[in-house]
Structures are given as C-alpha cells and as structure tokens.
Amino acid sequence: MLQTEAHHEAAAQVRISAARLGSEQFKSAYGIKYAYLAGAMYKGIASKEVVVAMAKAGLMGYLGTGGLRLDRIESDIRSIQSQLPTDGRYGMNLLSDLSQPELEQRTVELLLRCGVRFVEAAAYMQVSPSLVRYRSKGLKRRPDGRIEAPHRVMAKISRPEVATAFMQPAPEAIIRQLVQAGHLSVEEADLSRLLPVASEICVEADSGGHTDRGVAHVLMPVMLSLRDEMMAQHGYAETIHVGAAGGIGTPEAAAAAFVMGADFILTGSINQCTVEAGTSVAVKDMLETAGPQDTAYAPAGDMFELGAKVQVFKKGIFFPARANKLYELYSRYNSLDEIDLKTRRQIEEKYFRRSFDDIWQETKSYYLDAGRGKLEELERSPKLKMALIFRWYFVHTTRLAMNGDEQQKLDYQIHCGPALGAFNRWVKGTALESWRNRHVADIAERLLNATADRLNERFAQLTGGLA
Numbered sequence: 001m002l003q004t005e006a007h008h009e010a011a012a013q014v015r016i017s018a019a020r021l022g023s024e025q026f027k028s029a030y031g032i033k034y035a036y037l038a039g040a041m042y043k044g045i046a047s048k049e050v051v052v053a054m055a056k057a058g059l060m061g062y063l064g065t066g067g068l069r070l071d072r073i074e075s076d077i078r079s080i081q082s083q084l085p086t087d088g089r090y091g092m093n094l095l096s097d098l099s100q101p102e103l104e105q106r107t108v109e110l111l112l113r114c115g116v117r118f119v120e121a122a123a124y125m126q127v128s129p130s131l132v133r134y135r136s137k138g139l140k141r142r143p144d145g146r147i148e149a150p151h152r153v154m155a156k157i158s159r160p161e162v163a164t165a166f167m168q169p170a171p172e173a174i175i176r177q178l179v180q181a182g183h184l185s186v187e188e189a190d191l192s193r194l195l196p197v198a199s200e201i202c203v204e205a206d207s208g209g210h211t212d213r214g215v216a217h218v219l220m221p222v223m224l225s226l227r228d229e230m231m232a233q234h235g236y237a238e239t240i241h242v243g244a245a246g247g248i249g250t251p252e253a254a255a256a257a258f259v260m261g262a263d264f265i266l267t268g269s270i271n272q273c274t275v276e277a278g279t280s281v282a283v284k285d286m287l288e289t290a291g292p293q294d295t296a297y298a299p300a301g302d303m304f305e306l307g308a309k310v311q312v313f314k315k316g317i318f319f320p321a322r323a324n325k326l327y328e329l330y331s332r333y334n335s336l337d338e339i340d341l342k343t344r345r346q347i348e349e350k351y352f353r354r355s356f357d358d359i360w361q362e363t364k365s366y367y368l369d370a371g372r373g374k375l376e377e378l379e380r381s382p383k384l385k386m387a388l389i390f391r392w393y394f395v396h397t398t399r400l401a402m403n404g405d406e407q408q409k410l411d412y413q414i415h416c417g418p419a420l421g422a423f424n425r426w427v428k429g430t431a432l433e434s435w436r437n438r439h440v441a442d443i444a445e446r447l448l449n450a451t452a453d454r455l456n457e458r459f460a461q462l463t464g465g466l467a
C-alpha cells in the first residue's frame with residue numbers, strides 16, 4: 001500500500017463527526033447524543049415547544065422560567081413530562097434574585113416536587129442555600145461506593161471568582177443550615193461535602209440578554225485551567241464539565257469552542273428566531289433580517305439600579321437609545337422633579353405614552369398585590385420611585401415585543417446577541433433563510449454536522465492533508 005493511501009485510510013478512521021464533538025462523559029451524564037444544549041430564554045421564549053423538540057431529537061433544552069409565575073412553570077413542566085418518555089431530557093432555568101430569595105426557594109421546591117433533574121442556574125454571584133438544597137437532595141452512596149447525584153446543576157458564569165465558588169463543595173454554613181431546617185438528611189449533607197455545587201460550568205462570553213461582555217478566547221482557557229486546578233485540589237470522582245456559550249451561531253464559532261476544549265456548547269440567540277420559540281411573529285420577522293452589527297447594549301430592567309446590561313436587537317428600533325437615556329437620567333438625578341419639563345414630556349408622550357403618575361399608580365398596586373410591603377419606604381424615596389417608574393418601561397417593552405404589538409414596534413425590547421446575525425449570514429440562500437423553516441433541533445444538528453466538516457477541513461489543511 002502506498003504511504004499516501006495509508007494516510008488516507010487512517011484519515012477516514014479519525015474523521016470527526018458531530019457525535020464526537022465535546023465530552024463523551026458529559027453526553028452520557030446528560031443522556032444526549034450531541035454535546036449541545038439550548039439555553040433558557042425568559043418568559044417562556046425558550047418555550048415548552050423548544051424543550052420538547054430538543055428532547056425528541058435526543059438533545060436537551062432549558063425552559064425559560066424567568067418572569068413566569070410558579071403555576072405557569074408547573075403547568076409547563078407537566079405538559080413537557082406528558083409529551084416525553086420518563087427518561088426524556090429536559091431542564092429548567094433557575095435564576096438568582098437576591099431581592100426575592102423566597103421566590104428562588106419556592107421555585108426549587110417546585111422543581112424537586114416535579115422531579116426535574118437538570119437545572120441551568122444563572123445570574124448567581126454566590127452560592128445560595130436553595131441551590132445547594134436542589135443539588136444535594138437525593139444524594140446517595142451506591143453499593144459500589146460511587147455517589148449517586150440525581151440533580152445536575154449547570155451554572156452559567158462569566159467570572160472566574162464566581163466559577164471558583166461553584167467548583168467547590170457547598171459552604172459548610174449553608175449545609176448545616178439546611179440540615180437544621182430539615183431540608184437535607186445527615187447523609188445528604190455528608191455527601192454534598194464531596195461534590196462541587198455545579199456539576200457543569202457554562203462559560204458565558206458576550207451573549208444575547210444579560211451579558212458581562214466576556215471574550216470567549218480569554219475566558220475559556222482561564223476557566224478550563226481553573227477547573228483542572230479545582231479537580232486536583234478536591235479530587236472529585238467526576239470531572240466538572242466546562243462548556244461554552246455566547247456568540248455561537250456558525251460552525252466556525254462552534255469549532256473554535258470545541259478546539260479550545262469546551263466539553264459542550266450552549267446556544268441562545270439563534271433559537272429565538274425559530275418556529276418553536278415563544279415570541280411573536282413580528283419579532284421573528286425582524287430577527288430574520290439581523291446582521292452581526294445589529295445589536296446594542298441597554299440597561300437590564302431587572303437590575304436597573306445596578307447598571308447591569310443586556311444585549312438587544314437594535315435595527316429599526318428605538319428601545320436601546322430610549323432605555324439608555326432613562327438610565328442616564330436615573331444616574332444624574334435624585335428625583336423625577338429634577339428632570340426638565342421638555343425631557344419629561346418627551347418620555348411621557350413618546351417613550352411611555354402615559355404619565356409618570358399613571359405608571360406610579362399601576363406600580364403601587366402591583367406592589368400591594370404581590371404583598372411586597374415597603375410601600376411607605378417607596379413613597380419616601382424619590383430616587384427609588386424614579387427607578388420603579390423607569391423599570392416599568394422594561395416590562396412594558398418586553399410585552400410589546402412578545403405580543404407583536406403593531407403600533408409600537410419602535411419600543412420592542414428583544415434580547416439578542418450578534419450570533420444570530422452570523423447565523424443568518426451562514427444560512428443565506430438556503431431554505432433556512434426564512435425562520436418559518438427553522439426548528440431548534442434541526443438547527444443544532446446542522447450546526448454540529450457543519451462544525452465537524454469545518455474541523456475536518458481545517459485539520460486536513462493544517463497537516464497538509466495527512467490527517
């Protein structure tokens with residue numbers, strides 16, 4: 001046999017396929033065929049349809065529970081469960097909200113009650129008791145000595161110091177507190193001391209929605225070496241898998257993530273512009289035209305006072321400019337009364353289409369209904385009052401977009417990252433140019449097959465055709 005023929009034969013054997021991308025151990029722990037997850041998108045944009053479609057294709061997606069009431073989350077979980085076999089794969093988003101720890105606790109109780117086994121934990125800056133409770137509940141020592149952990153927590157993180165906390169066992173004080181409260185047995189507590197809080201870390205680089213604007217090429221190597229360090233330090237029986245999210249919309253981006261060492265990838269923006277996504281036709285029609293430059297940063301409504309940012313779609317939309325203007329006013333002034341009349345009129349008439357007073361009445365009644373006391377405190381703090389009135393705009397603009405309001409398209413708040421623009425470019429001229437032909441699981445499959453092709457091409461090129 002000629003030497004080149006032998007090389008070609010060897011090359012055929014090592015050809016990369018979609019199923020070989022990422023970590024084998026991760027795929028088997030999740031029971032999915034590819035190392036690919038569809039991330040949560042709030043208010044059910046990552047809908048039960050997204051979750052079911054992914055599961056039916058042997059993949060997995062997380063329901064966008066953020067901003068949904070608990071009864072709605074429960075009915076979505078029941079619906080998902082009724083459409084899948086008992087070993088069907090589905091996950092739920094669990095969001096940290098330090099202002100409402102009781103909501104996090106009630107959500108965890110719901111997830112435990114419904115037997116949800118996979119959680120995507122996001123917006124955490126520190127490990128919380130509810131999250132530890134979820135992770136530790138049901139821990140058992142098997143006869144072979146291994147620990148059986150029924151609940152997997154994938155923590156989506158963009159900062160190494162937060163990742164460090166999640167790669168360690170839960171803080172002792174939290175474990176004790178949970179045992180005392182009767183939420184964990186002594187055995188569960190003992191075993192939780194041997195496991196990291198997060199079974200997976202998903203490194204989130206600049207993404208659609210809430211973003212720290214991280215750079216994947218910087219963060220991935222740092223987080224991977226952190227993982228190795230923590231594995232050596234704690235000697236865990238199972239590797240903490242580290243995945244990549246943010247900016248993945250093309251085979252090239254996915255290939256880069258896997259070459260950097262990602263155990264899995266997670267996408268978000270590209271899934272919002274699909275048939276299954278739980279948002280309006282108007283939003284999907286707009287997103288289908290997005291290019292990679294058509295996004296902007298705006299304040300995050302739920303973390304307005306903190307100055308946190310979300311990345312949104314901006315083409316033909318005033319929302320980002322208006323939202324940024326509101327934040328600027330909030331930063332500059334201590335009260336609505338300090339805002340000059342012309343600006344006030346502009347906001348009331350153009351942005352809000354209603355008066356500050358009307359919004360205040362609505363906001364107050366929301367606080368009363370939700371049983372969230374502190375109304376007197378709100379009345380006494382003009383700066384807080386301004387924040388709450390401005391925050392109304394963020395709830396309102398999300399609703400306009402999700403309802404596909406025809407009259408107020410300029411105010412749509414659509415979370416989206418540049419990955420979608422890159423994806424749109426990739427599928428240009430194919431059937432997938434129209435979102436009406438885009439299905440979440442099909443996109444995943446195509447993306448990973450093309451990723452494998454690109455890697456085969458690159459390696460052939462880099463090795464002079466020898467690989």
Ligand SMILES: Cc1cc2nc3c(=O)[nH]c(=O)nc-3n(C[C@H](O)[C@H](O)[C@H](O)COP(=O)(O)O)c2cc1C
Pocket residue numbers: 038039040041042043045064065066093120121122123156204206207208209210245246247248266267268269270272414415416417418419
């Ligand atoms: C419309 C939209 C809403 C999102 N909402 C949430 C959310 O509620 N919870 C969450 O953990 N991540 C949320 N994300 C982030 C995604 O789960 C995912 O991490 C991110 O989109 C990945 O980056 P990419 O947009 O560049 O693909 C959202 C993203 C988008 C585009």
